[in-house]
Amino acid sequence: MLRLEKRPNPSRFWLWFTPVLAVLLTMTAAGLLFAALGSNPFTVIRTIFWEPLAGSNASYFRAQLFIKAAPLILIAVGLAMGFRAGIWNIGAEGQYIMGAVIGASVGLAFYPTENRLIFPLMVAAGAFGGWAWAMIPAILRTRFNTNEILVSLMLVYVAQAILAKASFSFLRNPEGMGFPGSRNFSTYPAARNFDLIERSGLHWGAFTALAVAVAAYVLLTRHGIGFQIRLAGQAPRAARFHGVSPTRLIIFCLGTAGILAGMAGIFEVSGPAGQLTENFATGYGFTAIIVAFLGRLNPLGIVLAGLLMALTYVGGSLAESRLNLPAASIQVFQGMLLFFLLGVDVLTNYRIRLSRSQSKGAGA
Amino acid sequence: MKRRNLLAGAAIGLGLSLTSGAAMAQGLDHVKACFIYVGPIGDGGWTYQHHQGALALKEEFGDKVDIAWQESVPEGADAERAITQFALDGCNIIFTTSFGFMDATQAVAAQFPDIKFEHATGFKRDQPNVSTYDARFYEGRAVMGTIAGHMTKSNKIGYIGSYPIPEVIQGINASYIHAKKVNPDATMTVVWAYTWFDPAKEADAAKALIDQGIDVILQHTDSTAPLAEAAKVEGVIGFGQASDMSAYKPAPRVSAIIDNWSPYYIKRVGALLDGSYAQSAAWEGIAGGEVEIGEITEAVPAEVKAAAEKLRDDIAAGTYHPFTGPLNKQDGSEWLADGVVADDAALATMDFYVEGITGDIPK
Numbered sequence: 001m002l003r004l005e006k007r008p009n010p011s012r013f014w015l016w017f018t019p020v021l022a023v024l025l026t027m028t029a030a031g032l033l034f035a036a037l038g039s040n041p042f043t044v045i046r047t048i049f050w051e052p053l054a055g056s057n058a059s060y061f062r063a064q065l066f067i068k069a070a071p072l073i074l075i076a077v078g079l080a081m082g083f084r085a086g087i088w089n090i091g092a093e094g095q096y097i098m099g100a101v102i103g104a105s106v107g108l109a110f111y112p113t114e115n116r117l118i119f120p121l122m123v124a125a126g127a128f129g130g131w132a133w134a135m136i137p138a139i140l141r142t143r144f145n146t147n148e149i150l151v152s153l154m155l156v157y158v159a160q161a162i163l164a165k166a167s168f169s170f171l172r173n174p175e176g177m178g179f180p181g182s183r184n185f186s187t188y189p190a191a192r193n194f195d196l197i198e199r200s201g202l203h204w205g206a207f208t209a210l211a212v213a214v215a216a217y218v219l220l221t222r223h224g225i226g227f228q229i230r231l232a233g234q235a236p237r238a239a240r241f242h243g244v245s246p247t248r249l250i251i252f253c254l255g256t257a258g259i260l261a262g263m264a265g266i267f268e269v270s271g272p273a274g275q276l277t278e279n280f281a282t283g284y285g286f287t288a289i290i291v292a293f294l295g296r297l298n299p300l301g302i303v304l305a306g307l308l309m310a311l312t313y314v315g316g317s318l319a320e321s322r323l324n325l326p327a328a329s330i331q332v333f334q335g336m337l338l339f340f341l342l343g344v345d346v347l348t349n350y351r352i353r354l355s356r357s358q359s360k361g362a363g364a
Numbered sequence: 365m366k367r368r369n370l371l372a373g374a375a376i377g378l379g380l381s382l383t384s385g386a387a388m389a390q391g392l393d394h395v396k397a398c399f400i401y402v403g404p405i406g407d408g409g410w411t412y413q414h415h416q417g418a419l420a421l422k423e424e425f426g427d428k429v430d431i432a433w434q435e436s437v438p439e440g441a442d443a444e445r446a447i448t449q450f451a452l453d454g455c456n457i458i459f460t461t462s463f464g465f466m467d468a469t470q471a472v473a474a475q476f477p478d479i480k481f482e483h484a485t486g487f488k489r490d491q492p493n494v495s496t497y498d499a500r501f502y503e504g505r506a507v508m509g510t511i512a513g514h515m516t517k518s519n520k521i522g523y524i525g526s527y528p529i530p531e532v533i534q535g536i537n538a539s540y541i542h543a544k545k546v547n548p549d550a551t552m553t554v555v556w557a558y559t560w561f562d563p564a565k566e567a568d569a570a571k572a573l574i575d576q577g578i579d580v581i582l583q584h585t586d587s588t589a590p591l592a593e594a595a596k597v598e599g600v601i602g603f604g605q606a607s608d609m610s611a612y613k614p615a616p617r618v619s620a621i622i623d624n625w626s627p628y629y630i631k632r633v634g635a636l637l638d639g640s641y642a643q644s645a646a647w648e649g650i651a652g653g654e655v656e657i658g659e660i661t662e663a664v665p666a667e668v669k670a671a672a673e674k675l676r677d678d679i680a681a682g683t684y685h686p687f688t689g690p691l692n693k694q695d696g697s698e699w700l701a702d703g704v705v706a707d708d709a710a711l712a713t714m715d716f717y718v719e720g721i722t723g724d725i726p727k
Contacts, residue, residue, distance in 0.1 A: 177713050178530045179487075275440075313442075321446060322449075
């Protein structure tokens, strides 16, 4: 009879080994799925996990990993701080969109002026856009005690409506022959988020994401506010006795998440995406929630989790095009990965015991 | 010395252009044709039809052509990566089959000058290796409008628009003009779904139209959801969009506009094989076979069917253009004088309703 027994302390070994186990389980289960679809499971798994890293044209795909991971990491680091303190910002997608809209608006307002200051100004505007959007649930929570989960989530739909409005009216390319969508930033050098090392995928956003992850790690482990965040999450009562102000913490955590999501938005629109269209937002803000938990809410873990997530997207897309797999099968594969990651997490806090003393029928 | 170098350079330049010219004239022995789809190949509409065109290549050319595809590709950075993937994987020609892939197609084409790119429904051909292709769907809409005008009992026609872009506005205007021609009391209500394919949203839009007493629904979105809604209410009819949608025959689906991309795909890949390929901007309609009118069912009276088929044949023969004056814009100002036919440039940028349609185009 198998039995789960709570560990006195979370296992450090399993804390880091469960992701590996989950990936192995996913490979097995997804392999069965792909075999059922008539593909060679080894080829598919190899295409997803190996080809982007070391296959043909890998230099291109490695660059794409950074492009895909950068916004995920940037947003997830911000979210993780709030999640650690028990502040649930589910609306990063909205903050991401508002960062892109406000930042792009500022940049395009200067078109076609060439000035070195335009891009930094756009990034600042993007950060402001995300921050302002996050302040709505923050202030409603601190003043009226509303639920930040609901408010931040609902504001995503408002942001999407604003995005649609922007691409159909006030940011619409006047030379776009009536098509929706803004000017393309690739035609506006002063506002372009270039690769800092050519064709590496390492644009300003990727470097910012790495820097932010390190800074957040230091903040959480070495700084006073980091201690307050951890304390508020683990022992809210103790935090209050310690003099932690919940209001300050909510404003800080939601504000930081908003700033980072907004920056991710402006880096994306001025770089990889190139233009603001109605379909600009493809769910980075939501995927980042998964990345945050996958990375154990640890900024350095999030960097790895973001890259793994990016690999499933880049490798998945590669498998689709090379093997003509249906798009849905790759989504199922990604779903399996998350399912196993969360499922085997139980091993961190529990251990499996084989017990013989159980009487018949009692184990159900 | 300088002069010699110059001459040598010129000779090299000449040699290069000669060899590349010769290579073009020879054509390719084998073509890998790749397709980027915006929706799933099982959408039963837009993407399904493009995929049928891709499969037709295989049938036409057999072993000389390989096809590859990727479905449900999001716009933006993901599309650019998907297109680049195909370019790196040895595709000779890449068809990007949605207007949202326009800028991504341009960007990748600039990096792979030897690969041919074909973008559906766009207008940018900045790179010499990018061609565009589209179909004159408004010709089919004119035929649907004629049927709609005859068939409506409440004199209320509904139109589910996808995005307010020229192609969709052409369709709304063409169907309204021809409904009005046969039924002066007909009105048209447009709802915007802001999607090409979203069964839930499309069903909501159809429901909202039916609730207003509308009994004929035209759609520019690709799912069968509006027809499924129409089927629930007695007397409401609709039309297949992009694909025949024959599952809803004989009613509510009384006819359909079918996109048939096979002739174009076969022509372009054939040109690549025989060496006659050149950059182009194709815009074919009923005459070229790109736009087909699906079977008009027995739910439609014989004389209405005859009128619709006559319009179809006149358009195909080139004796009638759906946008022939006198036509006024919505604000009452003159657009086309009596007998004047709209030119393609005006159609390609159409951003206004014709006189008689109520409501505004979202701005």
